[in-house]
Amino acid sequence: MTEAARRLLPSVDPRKLLEAAWRPHPGQRAFLEADAPIRVLACGRRWGKTDACAAEAVLNLLGTQPTRQLVVAPTLDQARLLFQRALDLLEAVPGPAPPKVRWTPYPALQLGPHRLAARSGHVARALRGNEATHIVVDEAAFVPEELVADVLMPMLATTDGRLTLISTPKGRNHFWRFFRMGEADGRRVWSRRAPSRESPLVSREFLEAQRSLISDRAFRVEYEAEFVDSEGRVFPAEAVDRCLVAELPREPEAPFWAGVDWGRYGDATALAVVCGNREEALLLESRRIDAPSWAAQVEEIRGALRPYPGVRVLCDSTGLGDPMLEALRRACPNLPAEGFVFTAASKLQLIDNLALLFDRGALSLRPDPELLRELEHFEARTAASGHRRLGAAGGYHDDLVCALALAAWRLPQPYRPTVLVGEPRRFSVPPEP
Ligand SMILES: Nc1ncnc2c1ncn2[C@@H]1O[C@H](COP(=O)(O)OP(=O)(O)OP(=O)(O)O)[C@@H](O)[C@H]1O
Ligand SMILES: [Mg+2]
Incomplete structure (x- = not known):
């Protein structure tokens, strides 16, 4: 159907059109029917959060306003995932002409009087000052609070727009506070919490398998959507949140x-790169290297480190790590790479050092x-022997944390010019010429 023909049919309810492609489950329906200006949806993994927001974006694109x-x-x-899902749904809906889509520098589309764009939370500066009628923050518990409060909410001020925060919980941070606002006042802020099992698409077998793989606490957070506090955590959520920024405060050096x-x-190899010192460090890179062979992984690490001249590398050299370190040295003869052997005691020191930075x-x-x-989900457990053991709650990875801890291990103390106090230095001042 052409745009002109669609305009002749304003009476077609967009919900009816969407139903041809997508039907919400009861939890998603409750979310779509809520009309508060701010909605907070705290749900377990795979509940269908992203899908529900993609469907709503399509409903808006099909509307007349x-x-x-x-x-x-x-x-x-991640933003691209939601955007792509909205595009797929739009294509499956009978009616609208294809939208104009562009993918760089970020995905954006235009359909008649509507625009939809997907951005990462890393670009606060670029977002500031823009306007929007609807903003959806996917994985909202994982973005810095300042992004929501200082950048996104002002973008809605002039349009009287809507804000939707969807996420699995992450401790009791700003996402939890928004959620609580909804519990206190359901008119301005609507909030809802639902476990993964509410979705008919999430099978009981899948959930049972997850339950046996990960710790009880991790299951409660990830699949029951509980706002569990972080008392006794190695990396308390509040400390980590204090370190989260929408943009790095200075250029890497x-x-x-x-x-x-x-x-x-x-499992994948993990890489982290930091710069700065023990008082002001920046995390520049944290990622998994998924290359299929060891040789390809070494090659990928070499490529990933290219933007960091003079970078010094500390590798896990425990057991199998030792020949890998040798392979890295052979492949990159000019790269200063050293090994770190993990023992219960050395890992404790390494992780304590990172926890202190946080x-x-x-x-x-x-x-x-x-x-x-x-x-x-990184835990400290006391083994039967009485020793503290550190690591991911069973089933979770801790490779990104370990790579970061290794990168942060050698961060220097900040340089402070010191003023020496003591006896005045005795030297003769030459007479003025
Ligand atoms: N109403 C629906 N109809 C059909 N498929 C759906 C529906 N809701 C969700 N799905 C599908 O279920 C899967 C999980 O949905 P989605 O990715 O939206 O979940 P999520 O809660 O965002 O998960 P995650 O926590 O992993 O981000 C996807 O494949 C999605 O397309
Ligand atoms: Mg999602």
Whole structure:
């Protein structure tokens, strides 16, 4: 159907059109029917949060009122997921002409009087000052509070627009506070919490498998959508949140420090790069290296480190890590790479060092849900022998945390010019000429 023909049919309810492609489950229906200006949806993994928001974006695109919709997520890849899902649904809906779509520098589309764009939460400066009628923040518990309060909410002020925050919980941070506002006042802020099992698409077998794989606490957070506090955590959510920034506060500067945690049992190798010092460090890179062979992983690490001249690397060299370190040295003869052997005691020191940086708010990092989830579920347990053991809550990875801890291990103390006090220095001042 052409745009002109569609305009002749304003009476077709967009919901009816959408139903041809997508039907909400009862929880999603409740969300779509809520009409408060701010909605907070705290749900377990796979509940269908992203899908529900993509469907709503399509409903808005099919409406008669012009809209300017913005999807924001901690990373551009995540924002792109929601955007792509909205595009797929739009294509499956009978009626509208194809939208004009562009993918760079960020995904955006135009359909008649409507616009939809997807941005990462890393670009606060670029977003500031824009206007929107609807903003959806996917994985909202993982973006910095200032992004929501200081950048996104003002974008809605002039349009009287709507804000939707969807996420799995992450401790008791700003997302929890928004959620509580909804509990206190359902008119301005609507909030709802639902476990993954509410979705008919999430099978009981899948949930049972997850329950046996991950810790009880991790299951309660990820699949029951509980706002569990972070008492006794190695990396308390409040400390990590204090370090989260929408944009790094300054340009990266050498010296750079990298950490590599080699994947062992088919899991990926992780890489982190930091710069700065123990009072003001920046996390520049945190990612998994998924290349299929060891040789390809070494090659990928080499490529990933290229933007950081003079970078020094600390690698896990425990067991299998040792030949990997040798392979890295052979492939990059000019790269200063050293090994770190993990023992219960050395890992404790390494992780304590990282925890201290978080506690002191000395590390700035941009939101990355994978790393943030690992930090959240990283546990200290006391083994039967009485020793403290550190690691991911069973089933969770801790490779990104270990890579970051390795990178942060060698961060220097800040340079402070010291004033020496003591006896005045005795030297003769030459007479004025
Ligand atoms: N109403 C629906 N009809 C058909 N498929 C759906 C529906 N809701 C969700 N899905 C599908 O279920 C899967 C999970 O949905 P979605 O990715 O939206 O969940 P999520 O809660 O955002 O998960 P995550 O926590 O992993 O981000 C996707 O494949 C999605 O397309
Ligand atoms: Mg999602």
